[in-house]
Amino acid sequence: MLKLEQIAVTYPDGTAALNNITLHIQKGERTALLGANGAGKSTLLSVCTGIIQPDKGDVVLNGVKLTKQNRSTVWQQAGVVFQNPDDQLFCATVQEDIAFGAKNSGMNEEQTAQAVQTAVEKLEITHLLSRAPHKLSGGEKRRVAIASVLVTHPQILLLDEPTSFLDPRARREVIDVLANLPVTQLIATHDMDMALALCNRVIVLKKGSVFAQGLAKEILVDEQLMQSAGLELPLCCQKIQET
Amino acid sequence: MPKMQTALGRLNSTEALSEKNTCVHRLHPAVKTVITVIYILCVISYNRYQLNGLITLAVLPFIVMPLAEIPISAIVKRMLVALPFALLAAISNLIFDTKTVFFIKGFAVTFGMLAFGSVIIKTALTVTAVLLLVSTTPFTKLLAVVQAVHLPQVLIMQLTLTQRYIYVLVEEAQSTYTAYRLRAGNVKGVQIRDMGTLLGGLLLRSIHRAERIYNAMHCRGFKGEYPAQTIKKVSVTDIFTLVAALSVLAVLRFIPIAELLGKVLFF
Numbered sequence: 384m385l386k387l388e389q390i391a392v393t394y395p396d397g398t399a400a401l402n403n404i405t406l407h408i409q410k411g412e413r414t415a416l417l418g419a420n421g422a423g424k425s426t427l428l429s430v431c432t433g434i435i436q437p438d439k440g441d442v443v444l445n446g447v448k449l450t451k452q453n454r455s456t457v458w459q460q461a462g463v464v465f466q467n468p469d470d471q472l473f474c475a476t477v478q479e480d481i482a483f484g485a486k487n488s489g490m491n492e493e494q495t496a497q498a499v500q501t502a503v504e505k506l507e508i509t510h511l512l513s514r515a516p517h518k519l520s521g522g523e524k525r526r527v528a529i530a531s532v533l534v535t536h537p538q539i540l541l542l543d544e545p546t547s548f549l550d551p552r553a554r555r556e557v558i559d560v561l562a563n564l565p566v567t568q569l570i571a572t573h574d575m576d577m578a579l580a581l582c583n584r585v586i587v588l589k590k591g592s593v594f595a596q597g598l599a600k601e602i603l604v605d606e607q608l609m610q611s612a613g614l615e616l617p618l619c620c621q622k623i624q625e626t
Numbered sequence: 627m628p629k630m631q632t633a634l635g636r637l638n639s640t641e642a643l644s645e646k647n648t649c650v651h652r653l654h655p656a657v658k659t660v661i662t663v664i665y666i667l668c669v670i671s672y673n674r675y676q677l678n679g680l681i682t683l684a685v686l687p688f689i690v691m692p693l694a695e696i697p698i699s700a701i702v703k704r705m706l707v708a709l710p711f712a713l714l715a716a717i718s719n720l721i722f723d724t725k726t727v728f729f730i731k732g733f734a735v736t737f738g739m740l741a742f743g744s745v746i747i748k749t750a751l752t753v754t755a756v757l758l759l760v761s762t763t764p765f766t767k768l769l770a771v772v773q774a775v776h777l778p779q780v781l782i783m784q785l786t787l788t789q790r791y792i793y794v795l796v797e798e799a800q801s802t803y804t805a806y807r808l809r810a811g812n813v814k815g816v817q818i819r820d821m822g823t824l825l826g827g828l829l830l831r832s833i834h835r836a837e838r839i840y841n842a843m844h845c846r847g848f849k850g851e852y853p854a855q856t857i858k859k860v861s862v863t864d865i866f867t868l869v870a871a872l873s874v875l876a877v878l879r880f881i882p883i884a885e886l887l888g889k890v891l892f893f
């Protein structure tokens with residue numbers, strides 16, 4: 384589904400953010416992308432969507448290599464939910480924001496309305512349609528942001544810290560939403576418990592390289608591995624160890 | 627930065643007012659805009675000594691306010707911002723234009739006084755008209771009107787984005803300022819030498835945000851098309867209201883009601 388091959392990214396100021404990243408995401412899988420602050424998670428997601436062009440290596444989406452020419456059409460297949468929903472929701476109303484992508488993908492009025500309807504029903508935000516994005520709560524914003532990406536039926540969803548800034552209930556809601564979405568997902572996160580609850584596979588980054596990857600239930604409970612990647616065990620596993 | 631807080635609060639409450647659901651709010655935004663513009667034209671068309679006509683026109687806002695459930699206090703508070711400027715502009719009339727027009731119980735009323743009154747009333751009425759328009763029509767709908775008269779897409783997008791991000795920006799400025807105050811020691815406001823750093827920081831953050839927003843737009847297929855604000859069709863009620871309002875304005879403007887009333891009552 385999504386393949387990265389020997390990706391290297393260096394920022395203009397000389398920071399080597401990613402080096403020699405190779406990974407595969409299988410169709411229908413939910414994968415967690417873990418790593419300490421500055422490990423390169425956000426950079427990796429930007430590479431997958433063509434926002435950042437890698438200095439080296441290839442991104443292959445559904446068998447098609449990402450190039451300068453097709454970069455502007457990737458968005459229809461790979462939907463990104465940014466870390467800060469305030470960046471993502473740039474229209475005057477929720478309705479327009481969700482319709483934005485649908486219209487740009489060439490749907491007509493009727494199809495757009497239909498797609499918006501389906502998306503808001505899935506995320507249970509029908510009552511927010513006429514509201515202004517700046518008047519929503521954090522959890523509501525996040526759900527609208529997810530809906531705004533889902534309308535175009537992307538085959539893979541890339542999420543950057545979907546549970547940051549959320550209170551426990553809003554976090555729970557977002558997790559439930561993601562659990563019920565039947566699309567391939569790559570979730571960059573610091574929320575180990577969410578990773579354990581949602582994802583079957585994890586990829587651990589450390590200083591711009593893949594440090595470990597494998598099954599969630601094996602890696603997330605490996606205390607030594609997690610510690611050397613600068614991460615902590617999920618809370619639930621910490622408790623087991625204490626007792 | 628309590629001032630910024632109040633400004634934001636006011637913006638917020640204007641928005642809240644504009645989302646009510648009264649007969650005035652339900653009126654087509656274009657109709658309201660046209661009526662407001664014509665009203666303002668009527669107000670400023672009186673010459674500087676014609677107070678009578680102005681006073682009749684002043685009745686209209688007082689009819690609209692209760693209909694739209696806009697409290698007078700909301701209008702007055704915002705008006706206080708504009709009035710000092712008008713006062714400054716008008717005060718010279720009192721000084722230079724001292725020819726007497728008539729006496730009221732021995733008190734000489736000068737042309738200057740009339741002109742002074744007319745500037746103040748004109749300001750009050752035009753500002754009230756605009757305030758009533760924006761507090762009965764959501765910003766997006768006003769933009770739709772602007773768009774319908776074919777102003778450039780870029781401008782519309784600029785205005786929409788401004789309205790969308792002004793809150794975010796003010797919040798950022800606010801927290802920067804709070805962070806500064808907490809560590810600046812016992813100083814009042816921002817010291818000049820720190821101003822550059824603070825503003826620079828804010829500018830940089832805005833640029834970064836703009837970049838992220840632009841990326842986000844691209845990731846949803848942005849090709850220069852920003853959502854067109856849809857504007858609803860004009861209904862029969864809208865047309866009826868428009869015709870009625872314009873007729874009332876015409877009557878008020880061209881028939882000297884105040885004088886006629888005066889004649890009937892006093893002679």
Ligand SMILES: Nc1ncnc2c1ncn2[C@@H]1O[C@H](COP(=O)(O)OP(=O)(O)OP(=O)(O)O)[C@@H](O)[C@H]1O
Pocket residue numbers: 394395396398399400418419420421422423424425426427
């Ligand atoms: N625009 C930029 N210019 C220069 N360096 C950058 C830029 N963005 C990120 N970096 C650097 O690239 C590295 C990877 O950053 P990235 O944002 O991808 O990390 P992350 O894993 O998402 O971290 P976090 O968990 O804090 O979000 C960091 O060392 C960071 O300092």
Ligand SMILES: [Mg+2]
Pocket residue numbers: 424425426543
């Ligand atoms: Mg990040």
